[in-house]
Amino acid sequence: MANIRIRLFARMKAAFTLVVLSLVVCQAFAGFEQNIINDDDLILDQALVDSINSAQGSWKAEMSPRFQGVTVREVKALLGTDLSVESNLPVHSYDDVSDVPASFDATTQWPDFIHPIRNQEQCGSCWAFAASEVLSDRYGIATNGSENAVLSPESLVSCDKTDMGCQGGNLNNAWNFLRDTGITTDKCFPYTAGGGNAPACQSTCTDGSAMKLYKSADAYNLKSVADIQKDIMTNGPVEAGFTVYKSFMSYKSGVYTKHWYEFSALGGHAVKIVGWGTEDKTDYWLIANSWGPTWGLEGFFKIKRGVNECGIESQVYAGHVSA
CATH class of the missing domain: 1.20.5 (Single alpha-helices involved in coiled-coils or other helix-helix interfaces)
Structure with a gap:
């Protein structure tokens, strides 16, 4: 028996x-x-959303209003960050990172100086948005609000000739431009490249007044998780580039990780890291995107921290505010 x-x-x-x-x-x-992706297909896929949500993973998906009726080709045009170029900027590191807390959020630490979510629209200018937003926030933080203007991504898109405007840019080049030349305010040179074509570079403000430029005192690369955290809590948000896969456009909430069967990258994207924390035992970065407030967590998202998810920790840039 x-x-x-x-x-x-x-x-x-x-x-x-x-x-x-x-x-x-x-x-x-x-x-x-x-994972079979055709450029003329719609980027949103109800079957993929249902599969993600039924898997009970670390994040939830939705048919995002931001990408309703948008094709894969149109999404690829948004992903304008060239991740292929190695940084020639110095690596910035800290001797002591023992005071890095378990969680941090720049939007609550400096609520008056972290500027609102923006929308790059149909231009591959994410590299310029993230860079200009980081410098904007850092000016507000460093000067305690005496210099708290929203800086102009159009200055980078139209005037940084080492990059390619709406056709894309490299974070290393963008920070060299912020250090060597600088950018003006959004009020002086408003963003009008959203349709996919950048206007000519301007030497005066749109209203004819003199243009004031805001520069970064330096430009540097951050290599370790602890150094990224220390720099954010000390100086403000940083810019990061990472590789985007199809599922990312469907992100709604939780801590994003790409699926193991996603092999076809759509392109490189640049964003602003504003903090970090842990959700349901999963460590994450808190990040501001440039796709408007209808996408994700009112324009923000969380992505897994500490494992270089989608390369998010391999290309991180910032600079100190110029006096």
Whole structure:
């Protein structure tokens, strides 16, 4: 009788294992099917959203209002960050990072100086938005509000000739431009490249008044998680570049991680890291995007921290405010 029970248990265990493996294989095939990306397809996929939400992972998906009716080709045009160029900027590090807290949020630490979520629209200017927003916030923080203007991403898009305007840019080049030349305020040179074409560079403000330029005193690269954290809590947000996959456009809430079956990258994107924390035992970065407030967490998102998820920790840049 004991032997019969043992054999019966073994068969049940084998059957259960087969069912689990079948489910995994089915999910994998579904993932591979969803990973076949054609430029003329719509970027939002209800089947992918349902698959993500049923998996009970660390994040939730939705048919985001920001990308309703938008094609893969149009999304690729937004992802204007060139991640292929190695930084030639110095690496900035800290001798003591022992005071880095478990969580930090620049939007609550400096609520008057972290500027609102913006929208790059249909121009591949994410590299310019994130860079100008970081410098804007850092000016407000460093001067305690005496210099708290929103700085102009258009200055970078139109005037930084080492980059390619709406066709993309490199974070290393952008920070060299902020250090060597500087940018003006958004009021002086408003953003009008949202349709995909950048206007000519201006030497005076749109209203004809003299243009004041805001520069970074230096430009540097941050390499470790602890140094990124220390720099944010000391000086303000930083700019980061990372690789985007199809599922990211469907992000709604939680801590984003790409799916293991996502092999086809859509492009590089630049964003502003404003803090970090832990949600349901998963460490994350808190990040401001430039896709308007209807996407994600009212324009923000969380992405897994400490494992270089999608390369988010490999290209991080900032600079100190020029006196």
